[in-house]
Each structure stands twice: as C-alpha cells, then as structure tokens.
Amino acid sequence: MLNRRSFIRRSSLAGAFLLTPEWMRSLQAGSLKKLVILHTNDIHSHIDPFPANDPKFPNQGGLARIATLVKEARAGESHVILLDSGDIFQGTPYFNRFGGKAEYELMSSMGYAASTPGNHDFDNGINGLAGMLPYAQFQMLNANYRFDNTTLAGKIKPSTVVDVNGIKVGLLGVGIELEGLVPPQLCKDVVYTDPVAAANREAALLKQEHGCDVVICLSHLGYRYDDKKIDDRKFAAASKHIDVILGGHTHTFMPAPELVANADGHEVVINQAGWGGLRLGRINLGIR
Amino acid sequence: MKRIHFLYASLMLLASCGPAVRFQGGAYTRIDSLIATDSVENSKILPYRNQLAAEMNEVIGFADSGLISRRPEGPLGNLIADVLYQRAELYMLESMGFPLHACVINAGGIRASLPKGPVTVGQIYSIAPFENELVVLRISGAKMAELLNYIAKKGGEPVSNIHLLIRKDGSWAEATIANKPFDSRQNYYIATNDYLAQGGDKMSFFNQPLERYDLRVKVRDALIDHLRKDYAHGLHIQAPATNRLEYVE
Numbered sequence A: 001m002l003n004r005r006s007f008i009r010r011s012s013l014a015g016a017f018l019l020t021p022e023w024m025r026s027l028q029a030g031s032l033k034k035l036v037i038l039h040t041n042d043i044h045s046h047i048d049p050f051p052a053n054d055p056k057f058p059n060q061g062g063l064a065r066i067a068t069l070v071k072e073a074r075a076g077e078s079h080v081i082l083l084d085s086g087d088i089f090q091g092t093p094y095f096n097r098f099g100g101k102a103e104y105e106l107m108s109s110m111g112y113a114a115s116t117p118g119n120h121d122f123d124n125g126i127n128g129l130a131g132m133l134p135y136a137q138f139q140m141l142n143a144n145y146r147f148d149n150t151t152l153a154g155k156i157k158p159s160t161v162v163d164v165n166g167i168k169v170g171l172l173g174v175g176i177e178l179e180g181l182v183p184p185q186l187c188k189d190v191v192y193t194d195p196v197a198a199a200n201r202e203a204a205l206l207k208q209e210h211g212c213d214v215v216i217c218l219s220h221l222g223y224r225y226d227d228k229k230i231d232d233r234k235f236a237a238a239s240k241h242i243d244v245i246l247g248g249h250t251h252t253f254m255p256a257p258e259l260v261a262n263a264d265g266h267e268v269v270i271n272q273a274g275w276g277g278l279r280l281g282r283i284n285l286g287i288r
Numbered sequence B: 001m002k003r004i005h006f007l008y009a010s011l012m013l014l015a016s017c018g019p020a021v022r023f024q025g026g027a028y029t030r031i032d033s034l035i036a037t038d039s040v041e042n043s044k045i046l047p048y049r050n051q052l053a054a055e056m057n058e059v060i061g062f063a064d065s066g067l068i069s070r071r072p073e074g075p076l077g078n079l080i081a082d083v084l085y086q087r088a089e090l091y092m093l094e095s096m097g098f099p100l101h102a103c104v105i106n107a108g109g110i111r112a113s114l115p116k117g118p119v120t121v122g123q124i125y126s127i128a129p130f131e132n133e134l135v136v137l138r139i140s141g142a143k144m145a146e147l148l149n150y151i152a153k154k155g156g157e158p159v160s161n162i163h164l165l166i167r168k169d170g171s172w173a174e175a176t177i178a179n180k181p182f183d184s185r186q187n188y189y190i191a192t193n194d195y196l197a198q199g200g201d202k203m204s205f206f207n208q209p210l211e212r213y214d215l216r217v218k219v220r221d222a223l224i225d226h227l228r229k230d231y232a233h234g235l236h237i238q239a240p241a242t243n244r245l246e247y248v249e
Helices: A013-017 A021-029 A063-076 A093-098 A101-110 A125-135 A195-209 A232-238 B002-017 B039-056 B075-096 B121-127 B141-154 B219-232
Strands: A006-009 A033-040 A080-084 A159-164 A167-175 A214-220 A244-246 A258-261 A267-271 A279-287 B021-030 B059-063 B102-104 B117-120 B133-139 B162-167 B172-177 B188-193 B211-218 B245-248
Touching (some): A033 A167, A033 A244, A080 A159, A093 B039, A159 A195, A195 A232, A232 A267, B075 B188, B075 B219, B141 B162, B141 B172
Parallel strands (some): A167 A214, A214 A244, B102 B188
Antiparallel strands (some): A006 B021, B059 B117, B133 B188
C-alpha cells in the first residue's frame, strides 16, 4: 500500500539489487522470501492520539490507527512481524492509573511478537514491571541485563525464535546502562553488562545453533552519542550475526534506515521510528 | 592470469558464504487522522478511557498560545521552573524564614507540549508524568559553579531566577542568580525535583547537599494546583519570555 502517508527510502540500491550467483539462483528457483518488519519504539503510554490542539503533533499517533496499518500489511503480505524497542510505559494517565496493563493488553491483541525493557519500563520498579508481564502475550527480551535475585528472574529471556509463516526469525534485546538514568531504588538489583558481548553471544546461538534465517535485535541503547557511550551505530559496527537493529530511547525520527558494516563486513540495518506511536517503521528484507 | 583466477575464486567464495538476508528498502508511515481507527482495538481501550475521563478531562487552564519545551530554553520549561520556584519560595519563607535563590529542573523531564486553548488535567499528566516530588537543596558555591557548567555544557536546562550567558564552546561568560552576580563563596538554596536530587541525569553536584528540604508535593500536583488557582481567578496561561539562557560570542 503506497499513498501520501508513507515515505519510502531505498537506501542502498546496490545492496538491494546487485545479486550474487546464489541470490540469482534463489530468485530463479522462486525460493526468495520477503520478510516485512513493522516496528515502534518509546510508545510511552500514548495509546490515544495526541490532542487536536497539541503544538507539535496535533491529532497524530494512536495505537488503534497503527492496528489498522498492521492488519493491512498482514492482509497483503505473507511474512509480517510486529516488534517494539522499549519504553512502552510512562507518559499518559493510562500508566499512572493502570500501571501498564492497558498498554500490554492492547499490544498483545495487535499481535506484537516482542519488546525489550527500556529504562522507563522500570518506572514502577522491578516489581511494577514483573507484575504487568502476565498481561503481555508477547516476549520481553534482554540479553545484557542480569535479573538474578529479582522478581524478573526467568521472566525476561535473552533471546527467542519465532516462526513467521516459514521464516525462522531470531530475536534478542539489549538495554542501556541504567545508572544515572533510573533512580537506584527502582532497579538496583538489575546488573548491566556489555551489550556487544551479550548480543554477539546470543546472535551466534540464534544463527548457528538454532539455524535462524534472520536475526533482529531490539535495542534501547539510543541511536547516536558523540562521546564513547555505546549507541546503535557503534553497536552495529561491533556486532556479528545480527541483520537488523530496531532502536529506541533517543526518540529519533530517522528519515530512512541506515546501513552499517558489522565486525565481519556484513551489512546491518538500523532504524528508529520517533516515539509516542507517531510513526510505524517498516523494513523489507529479502531472504534466500 | 593467475591473479584473475584468484579474484574469481574469491568472488565465488564470497558469494557462497555471503549473508542470506538482504535489505530491500525501508519506509515509515506517519500516524495521523487519514488512517482509520481500528474499531476492535478501540473497543478494548474504551473501558480504560472511560475510567479516566472524569478525572482527566477536567479543564484547569486556558493557554493563549501553545507552549513547547526546547533547548537552550523554551516557554514551557520556563513556566514550569517558575511555578516550582514560586511554590518552593513560599515554603522556604513560611517554614524556614529565609528565601530561595533559584530553581533548576531537566528538559528531559518535560514529556509533552502545552496545547493552545483549554488545558486538562490529563494534558498535565502527559507533560509531567513522573511521580517526582519538589525538593530544596542547599549547595556550596563550588557545587553551584558545577551546576552552571552543566547547564552551559548541556546547551540549557529549564531555570527560574537564573540568567546565564553561554558561549558556543559550552562554557559560560556571566551568571546572575537571584539578581546578583554569581559568588562562589556563598551557598545557594536551589529548588529541583527529587529525581535530579538523587543524581538523575548525572547531576552529581546535587549529591550530598549541605541541607535538603522535602516539600512532599509532586511536581505535577504543584503545576495542577497553580493552573487551577489561576483559572479560577480568570487568568490565562501566558508564555514566559525566553531571555534566561543566552548565547554570546
């Protein structure tokens, strides 16, 4: 579906269309598959559209509108996955009064496959997040936080494998350092570890042990920092076995997905879709 | 010839080991009123929305213009810093008998814009969703200097009763606090929120203050109280001037 609301960018014509012999063979054999990734980040409890008189985003956003687009995509394509990159909580009275239940229930019925805990998902503490997880019919993933001795232990897995109508999709999550960001009493028992080491370990497992066709990382690290702090671009460059990084935290409205060479010289796609449900991001992948 | 064979072999090797995934374009869709609302999902939101309506739809203000938050300063950040300053100043004068110098908060804590026209309780929740409370800290002149350095380096944070001339390189040229030139030998009483007071956003100069006063009022409630009172008196919300943090050569 193409109309004036959608903004398409083909960032790498060469990457998309210069086919190696293997790709040519797959194309001729008709075994090429197309995976459509739809994604959000930093929803921040913006279930309803922004007010009509909002100075920045009048009558924009709204999860029930995103649901319409997701249904349209699923009706038109055979391989669609819906993902989120964290900070679902905090931002409207829905969170203050219901603690995240409304957000999780809605995202479950919209058919989200997974999300990752962002810093604001700890705003009601570790127990506040753990108490809401029963309402999420999607996976909550993180590979670089350790939750031992907390009520989240065993409830947030580092990675998972999802079958999208015959495409084996590996999913994992990485999160930002919480110190100086989340008040210590809310997350003091969550241990942050190096996201690159953790993600590469999980991604290798997904590709080599589980035989995933594609590996997608849900990141709440942030798109770009000019100092040494780890961000999606540095993370992508140091990564292995990850094909796509869906970002969050910095509320970045990326005009188009960005391609970065990883530690093996392979292309990694980075994208982020603003915040507040103001955009639905989309990435098309060819899989042979 | 040998070289060409080697090149060909390398290419074949690359092709057979190459990735099985290819980027075939990306897109985004701006979510606006041209997109239909899914009725099934909307019906699931309805019970929650209805429960919130009575409390959140109460109109507590009227803004003559929309107010946004931005760096180095925006009208919304200034308004919130002023409201908190006034609330904390009153507390200090009444309970302690001495005045407050200034208020400093974080732009990152302002999460939405203030709309033009009628303003509801729900909209104030979106602007200030956190449960943070108002505190007053007494800090040394040295810590105050660190605070000013932080504001200049960050490219601005919302302030009240501070005037700072910032240089493009992230240092500052001149600071006025409570209408007096900054003096590193004196202590300062600064109103802020308890998130920053415990080192949030890496504001380490607020760690271990000389004194701390907890006002036991949420930032959001201080805002709601202030707006509601003005509205009851028929006063509209006006955009404060943006002349507190200024860039100089």
